[in-house]
Amino acid sequence: MFDFDALAACMSTSACLVNQATSGLIIGMLLFLVASGVTLIFGVLHVINFAHGSFYMIGAYFAYTTYHITGNYFLAALVGAVGAGICGILFERLIISRVYGQNLLMQLLVCYAFILIVDDLVKIIWGAEYLAMGIPAEFRLPPLRFAGGFVPPFYLFLVAVSVFIGIGSLLLVTKTRFGKIVRAAALNAPMVSALGIRVNVYFALLFGFGCALAGVAGALAAPVRSLTPGMGLGILVESFIVTVIGGMGSIPGAFLAAIILGLTRSIGSVGFPLFVDGAMFMIMALVLIFRPTGLLGQGAVR
Amino acid sequence: MTLLIEFRRDLLIALAGLVLLVAIGLGIDHAWPRDFLTSIFAAGLLAMSLNMLIGYTGLVSFGHAAFFAMGGYIFGLLLQSPAFTGALGAGSVPVALGVAVVGTGLYAVVIGAICVRLTEIYFAFLTLAFQMFLYSVILSWVDLTGGDQGLMGGIPRPIFLGIDLADQYHRYVFCAVLFVACVMIMRIMTESPFGYTLRMIRDNATRAAFLGVNVFRVKLICFVVSSSIAAVGGVILALFTSGAYPEWAFWAQSGEAIFMIMLGGLNVFLGPILGAVALRILNDVVQMYTSHTEIVIGVVIMFVVLGLRRGILDFVKDWWVEKQQARLAAENRNGQE
Numbered sequence: 001m002f003d004f005d006a007l008a009a010c011m012s013t014s015a016c017l018v019n020q021a022t023s024g025l026i027i028g029m030l031l032f033l034v035a036s037g038v039t040l041i042f043g044v045l046h047v048i049n050f051a052h053g054s055f056y057m058i059g060a061y062f063a064y065t066t067y068h069i070t071g072n073y074f075l076a077a078l079v080g081a082v083g084a085g086i087c088g089i090l091f092e093r094l095i096i097s098r099v100y101g102q103n104l105l106m107q108l109l110v111c112y113a114f115i116l117i118v119d120d121l122v123k124i125i126w127g128a129e130y131l132a133m134g135i136p137a138e139f140r141l142p143p144l145r146f147a148g149g150f151v152p153p154f155y156l157f158l159v160a161v162s163v164f165i166g167i168g169s170l171l172l173v174t175k176t177r178f179g180k181i182v183r184a185a186a187l188n189a190p191m192v193s194a195l196g197i198r199v200n201v202y203f204a205l206l207f208g209f210g211c212a213l214a215g216v217a218g219a220l221a222a223p224v225r226s227l228t229p230g231m232g233l234g235i236l237v238e239s240f241i242v243t244v245i246g247g248m249g250s251i252p253g254a255f256l257a258a259i260i261l262g263l264t265r266s267i268g269s270v271g272f273p274l275f276v277d278g279a280m281f282m283i284m285a286l287v288l289i290f291r292p293t294g295l296l297g298q299g300a301v302r
Numbered sequence: 303m304t305l306l307i308e309f310r311r312d313l314l315i316a317l318a319g320l321v322l323l324v325a326i327g328l329g330i331d332h333a334w335p336r337d338f339l340t341s342i343f344a345a346g347l348l349a350m351s352l353n354m355l356i357g358y359t360g361l362v363s364f365g366h367a368a369f370f371a372m373g374g375y376i377f378g379l380l381l382q383s384p385a386f387t388g389a390l391g392a393g394s395v396p397v398a399l400g401v402a403v404v405g406t407g408l409y410a411v412v413i414g415a416i417c418v419r420l421t422e423i424y425f426a427f428l429t430l431a432f433q434m435f436l437y438s439v440i441l442s443w444v445d446l447t448g449g450d451q452g453l454m455g456g457i458p459r460p461i462f463l464g465i466d467l468a469d470q471y472h473r474y475v476f477c478a479v480l481f482v483a484c485v486m487i488m489r490i491m492t493e494s495p496f497g498y499t500l501r502m503i504r505d506n507a508t509r510a511a512f513l514g515v516n517v518f519r520v521k522l523i524c525f526v527v528s529s530s531i532a533a534v535g536g537v538i539l540a541l542f543t544s545g546a547y548p549e550w551a552f553w554a555q556s557g558e559a560i561f562m563i564m565l566g567g568l569n570v571f572l573g574p575i576l577g578a579v580a581l582r583i584l585n586d587v588v589q590m591y592t593s594h595t596e597i598v599i600g601v602v603i604m605f606v607v608l609g610l611r612r613g614i615l616d617f618v619k620d621w622w623v624e625k626q627q628a629r630l631a632a633e634n635r636n637g638q639e
Contacts, residue, residue: 048423
């Protein structure tokens with residue numbers, strides 16, 4: 001089960017180290033984008049969007065189709081993000097907003113139903129087979145050499161976009177007027193609406209933004225991962241682990257935890273391929289036992 | 303002994319139910335009712351044991367099917383091992399059943415000790431995460447579990463005490479007895495002082511702690527018992543299908559169980575079983591018309607959750623209570639005149 005020789009051999013060559021680190025980083029970045037959506041929505045609306053993986057899937061499939069029609073990846077990524085965002089707003093307005101403040105069971109069931117419906121719709125529209133998008137034409141460039149390892153240019157793009165979006169969403173919540181209103185509404189919605197602000201609109205926009213983050217992640221993942229109707233759930237569970245490790249509601253925490261998990265995955269695939277999932281759960285269990293609020297989370301465990 | 307006297311009414315009902323089930327299974331000369339009811343026994347135990355957590359203790363677990371699958375796999379793996387059946391001979395089925403229940407219980411102690419401290423959302427999260435962990439272990443440990451093919455080649459069932467589980471009548475009665483016994487255990491647990499402690503924790507855990515209840519311990523006991531009962535459900539399904547499949551540990555199995563509870567009724571003891579029956583019938587009917595069952599089930603869930611906002615039996619119970627109160631109010635008014 002454990003192959004420490006292979007691990008040590010990999011650790012001692014810079015080429016292998018660079019390759020594993022970059023692949024760990026892109027896994028981490030995709031996780032970060034999805035998890036920051038979950039954490040943003042939870043931080044303000046106090047609902048767990050158990051259907052968040054579906055928006056990741058929607059983003060990926062939208063990007064896939066757009067790329068096939070237009071051949072422009074940047075447009076495809078944009079369509080993936082906006083499409084997922086719009087679906088998110090509709091989902092919030094039509095479904096989730098009806099179970100705000102109700103018990104967790106109702107929220108869970110509604111999301112469960114939504115996942116069933118969306119997975120089946122994807123099967124009807126795109127088929128149940130695995131789809132592969134391939135590296136888009138814009139990025140079919142020779143890989144960059146870095147300390148003996150190879151780094152595909154698309155990976156750099158993926159990491160850069162993710163970091164940019166991560167910083168952007170942090171600033172959006174902490175510095176802008178939109179962020180201030182949303183945070184105020186999270187603390188006292190009736191008061192904010194008494195000041196003449198349409199709280200519902202802000203909640204829907206925030207929910208849509210969180211879903212758009214998942215959509216971006218899906219669109220970015222489409223070239224490097226295969227697309228299947230069940231793809232949302234795998235990333236959902238991992239992004240839950242990220243939010244638990246990083247601390248619920250903390251975007252920097254999600255970033256840190258996503259990188260830890262990404263590296264665990266990529267380096268683990270060399271040293272203990274069968275125990276990668278186990279290692280992730282072990283990290284989570286350790287964090288929960290010794291620091292239940294997560295690495296960078298504040299306040300009491302809800 | 304006092305238990306027998308205290309629960310004599312419930313015991314009589316359980317006995318009558320068992321007689322009825324056996325009569326249906328043995329009296330009707332067709333395999334369909336037996337197969338249908340056996341699958342209900344399995345799904346019903348999963349849903350009812352989950353309702354001990356959700357309905358009675360307020361712990362919304364989204365990973366309960368993990369224990370269901372665990373029971374089925376332990377049972378199947380033990381009986382498929384020639385060394386085990388060779389060593390125990392006729393005793394291997396009961397021992398395998400016991401090991402499956404106790405083994406799952408021990409696994410639940412570990413998982414429960416980590417999860418039960420956490421409230422609401424974190425608890426749902428973690429149980430889901432551990433379930434997906436078990437699912438990935440089952441899928442990747444191909445040598446032991448057969449990966450995505452499941453346990454193939456049938457499960458041998460040596461005859462014990464004259465019971466031959468390869469015979470469909472024997473198997474049906476055996477499963478019916480297991481089912482009724484587990485339902486009775488849950489009835490006793492939920493109607494005893496322990497059960498009322500669970501309700502107290504659900505309604506106000508802080509106050510329960512002030513009254514000297516060790517909330518962590520009570521929750522953990524409930525978690526372990528309900529997981530063990532879910533394992534019995536898994537054993538019944540393993541007997542029925544003569545195999546075990548990774549889908550049993552998939553998240554959708556847990557989602558389905560939660561929906562059975564919701565559909566049948568959260569606050570009525572037998573609600574989850576009604577939910578299991580209703581969902582199974584719905585599934586079968588939809589399957590006759592389309593292969594896209596999930597989309598229809600999804601729409602039905604949306605309707606029940608957003609429209610009815612409670613389960614069928616909850617609905618009936620509320621209606622009954624309202625009627626009673628209206629009658630009482632009318633009597634009071636008449637008395638005053």
